[in-house]
Amino acid sequence: MPEEENSKTTVTPAERPNDERYDAHRVETKWAERWQQDAALYAAEAESSRQKYYVLEMLPYPSGALHMGHVRNYSIGDALARYMWMNGYNVLHPMGWDSFGLPAENAAISNNTPPREWTLRNIANMKAQMKRLGFAYDWSREVTTCFPEYYRWNQWFFLKLYEQGLAYRKKSRVNWCPKCCTVLANEQVVDGRCWRHEDTIVEQRELEQWFLRITKYADELLRDLEKLGGWPEKVRTMQRNWIGRSDGTLVDFKLDGAVVPGGSTISVFTTRVDTIFGATSVQLAPEHPLVADFTRYNQPLGAAVQQLIAEQRKAKEAGDIGLVEKHGVNTHRYAINPYNGEKLPIWIANYIVMDYGTGAIMSVPAHDERDYEFAKKYKLEIRLVILPIANDPEETVAEPALPFTAHDGVLINSGPYSGLTSADAIRKMSADAEEKGFGKATVTYRLKDWGISRQRYWGTPIPMLYCEKDGIVPVPEKDLPVILPDNVGITLTGGSPLGRVPEFVNTTCPKCGGPARRETDTMDTFVDSSWYFYRYCDAHNDHAPFDSKTAQYWFGERGIDQYIGGVEHAILHLIYSRFWTKFMRDLGMLTNDEPVERLFTQGMVIKDGAKMSKSLGNVVSPDEMVARYGADAARLYSLFAAPPDRDLDWQDSGIEGIQRFLGRVYRFVMRNARPDHPGWRKPVPDDLPAPARAIQRKLHQTIKRVSDDFLGRWHFNTCVSAVMELVNVLYASEDSIAQEAIPVPLLRDAQRNLALLLAPFAPYLAHELWEMLGETSSLLKTPWPKFDPELAKEEEIVIPVQVNGKLRGRVTVPADASEQFVLEQALADEKVQAAIAGKRIVKKIYVPGKMVNIVTSG
């Protein structure tokens, strides 16, 4: 065994201490305790010479325990917060609780525990979990939305909205979830089902409710999406779709014959008024108000309409609107096309919905798919009024295939408008309608006002009174908050639980002093989350929701620097809070138009190809992961396993790999931290032997990669793998270290930087290493390492050599070699020679530092 000769200078694996296992639990609980002692550790500064940075994760609902989705979300935010701290920013990184909501009431019913108690217990538990996971929150700013100190400002805002005419009460058809036993906003209905109960079909009820006039801001909400370049395109698109702006024309058709109680005109919304000379009928939604007049003395028609309504409802519930065959009934009534005086039959059809436009359309079979299909079925006239514009003016225009729906045609058979292009005709015809008083250009939105009344207990009481004499009376500002009473009997049926509490309901009218009843509905919990992030700026203010100056410091002109959360809030929370910000701005409380400058939506955590859920039994508990592998491992794995915007498939074997890595880092520092060595704190010498240069080079390359991938690309997975590569190089250098070929100051430099590079991702281990290395300063206050391009530079590089685009060889050259030298070396390579033998070289391409390609002919 001749290689044994080396064993005097080489440390064999057996000689290295390998039984020093990293006891994550011991280390992490030690640091968690220390951090617990230091309340101001992660506190943001109110006044600072440093630049502000507001990083925020969406606040959780205190359901009982964190799940892996939370861990992933907060691991991203926490890494960012720590990174920005180390980069010298004044970081605001707060946390709170979206603590009103129905689950607390359900728990109250099933466990006989008051909602408050249940909620506060959950908060305590989840807060302890967050602390054990090591998230760096400024707990002095904690916001709990179910506390009167918070919700009184919901009430205050409501009064302001009411003053401005932006909160109003109206009886209308609303979505009712029979499981939640409450009304839902449109945003909370998904495919006709409750957003919380996928199996529960939402019913329609006629109720009197409070609404917030979000539609006042519809256009601004749409336009300002353009400003949100820091938001995912996906979210902007979803909001654009949700707002659903549509530009068109409103046209009034007069009813022919007897006037009915519902009115004398049918108002129609169309985006294609240019096709109106091709209209051959008017179609009403079965729930259109005029229909009642038509069916009053016509029982067969009434029955047919009921049939249509039932069909529509069924189709909506089944989620296949659009696939149902079109049906309709002829009312044998007529409406008059105001452009040409033509009498058009009025039909009632199942493909017209009441909640879009006016619930009535003009039917133009020649130029609309649906109208065409309907006209074919009922043999209605199909009249061509738009022709394609011929590319070649000489060419005779062919009859287009029907229906011809292109927007860029030219009008025919359209009276005075014939010959105009569609675009010109729409403009002219809308203007004429307005001038003659039978219509005008109009914009409609899909977005509807936000219904916020909830027939539930655990929410913010709506601060309104009903007086027999004075009607609706707002609670005076000085009487806020209207406290949500405790000890309320909770049942899901029988309307608002508050309605059964006489001490709450009965009060006096502030106007006349007579008896009045309080509003017993509470607010949608999305009100709470619409402005909570402003409260973090000034969480203990008891005379205003927040101080404007303070909010302006943290929000600046563009809002929260980075907001992180799940894409499921793309429409709900994120559209409501944009609305709320615009409203507060108009109140003069803010100068920013938008709450969030940059938004990041992380992917879901899935397991075995499916979203984690109790029913599937594939839930991974964070507590269990912390107990088995440690908080650092759970956090690091959730950053490493996938880029943050993609779904993450949780694999237990994967987190084991991370645990191994953390142990590897720990053991290296265990063996190589030598803070008592006399040379430990000396500067790193300029002239390093080759093995030491290799470490130094890799170190600086790693600093560059982690720094670039962090803010530049948000690829935490590659940040982590870069550090892994560094650790692999350190391990490969252990023989050199044992031979004392690595100067001690470099050894220190490498390990210090290793701890710093890990600090945002694995804070516990990083702090432990920092201490092992004899460092006493605060890790978070230590600047992020700087990358030195000189030190990262390779002395020699390997250049691949291609012949006609195929890899044929490699040459090793000095990093600063000239093109001529590289090409000479490349051509001298044996394999390259073989590949070009007998051929003529046409071209030699050298991409400096990257590669050579030799192109031959023949």
Add this chain to the structure above:
RNA sequence: GCCGGGAUGGCGAAAUUGGCAGACGCAGCGGACUUAAAAUCCGCAGGGCCCAGAAGGCCUGUGGGGGUUCGAUUCCCCCUCCCGGCACCA
């Protein structure tokens, strides 16, 4: 139907400006250490073919088809499939 995002080894993934495809990790295989196992450490590893075997060599490969280019995971055109949003939207 419209809009947005995807598709790369056995698996999670990487390739930043068009320049060595598969870094890093998991699982796997081999070795060291151990009485043994665990742990640890070192190494191998896209697929196929040639070669007894190894060394080595050849071919092939990023959902499919075409194009631009000396060179394409990357750019362009067409198509398939998957995920998400909106939708008889007038």
